[in-house]
Amino acid sequence: MLTVPVRQLGETERGAVERLLDLDPFGAAQVAERVAAHGLSWWRADGRIFGYGSRRHLEALCWFGGHLTPVLATPAAVSAFAELILSEDRGCSSIVGRADAVLGLWEHLGPHWGPARDVRPYQPLLVADAPPAIPADPGVRLVRPDEVDLLFPAAVAMYTEEVGVSPLADDGGRGYRRRIADLVRARRAYVRVVGGKVIFKAELAVVTRHTAQVQGVWVAPEWRGRGLAGPAMAAVVRDALRRAAPTVSLYVNGHNDRARRVYARCGFRPAGEFATVLF
Known part of the structure; x- marks a missing residue:
């Protein structure tokens, strides 16, 4: 039997x-954005938040929707x-946090849930709070509303390479x-275009009052190793700090030494470790 109450939380406990x-502005950013946008009403937020602790002293949270995300657990x-x-069906596509x-x-x-498709136990969480010292690529810009079709193939390529399955598979x-179009409309998607083709992309996938979390960073294969990523990321960080939030954060696979070097050059510093379980 549980000795400390665990329960679904509602709007009265917002x-x-x-x-x-x-208390964890970088590790909890994905949950914080959803709460800010939709509150704690599960039918609006497309997920539920469970709380651990007494009604007078809430100690930890767990978001359960498309992703399962523990906070301060x-x-x-x-x-x-x-x-x-x-006691629930799995439902979620990943556990992340x-x-x-x-x-x-x-x-x-x-x-109980069966084998995972992939377990990534070590993903450094990184944060930058000042403009990078390296020059920004002046060709990196926000995606225009009429350029969703230009961005979409690069986004599919990135997702397939990073996650291991195609986002085209289910529907x-x-x-x-729709998700990509939403990011474009919100002025949260960046590209570098050469010859009508996207050669670099990144998105501010999560934005809170504390941080803008970068995801979907991708360089076209034929452009890798040519010094594009550092200045391109510097441009994203500079714009995000100017427009979106006082810090920029991201998490990266621990084995991706090339990307970690790029982020270090852009002024990112360690802020803990993430892990992801993919289904």
């Missing part, structure tokens, strides 16, 4: 949830969340294209 999210909270989640909590959840859930890519 203040307590936001205070906890503020101690081993005791991880065990309690796992016990509750095991701070590495200790994600891997702890997977230790509990793995025997022909309609849902993924």
Whole structure:
């Protein structure tokens, strides 16, 4: 039996949830953006937030929607969340967040949810709060509203390469294209175009009052190793700091030494470790 209450949280507890999210502004950014946009009403947010702790002292959170994301979850909270989640169908496509909590959840859930498609146990979480020292590529710019079709093939290539499956598989890519179009409309998608083709792309996939989280960084294969990525990322970081948030954050696969060197040149510093379990 659980000795500490675990329960689904509602809008009346939004203040307590936001205070906890503020304690981990980079690790909890994905959840914080959803709460800011939709509140805690699951039918609007397309997911639910579970809380660990008494009603007077909320200690940890767990978002359960398209992704499963623990926030400030101690081993005791991880065990309690796992016990509750095991009563649900999996539903989510990944578990992502701070590495200790994600891997702890997977230790509990793995025997019941079956094998994962991929487990990425070490993904450095990085943060920059000042413009990069290296020059920015003046050719990197925001994607215009009429350029979704230009960006989409590069986005599909990036997703397939990074995640290991095509975003076109389930619905022909309609849902993924809507997501890309939303980012373009929100002025959160960047490209470098040469000869009518995207050779670099990146998006501010998450934006909160604390941070803009970069995802989807991609360089066309034929342009890799030619010094494009550093100045291109410098342009993204500069614009994001100017327009979007006081910091820029991202997480990167630990084995991707080339990307980690680029981010270091752009002024990113370590802020912990993420892990991802993909289904």
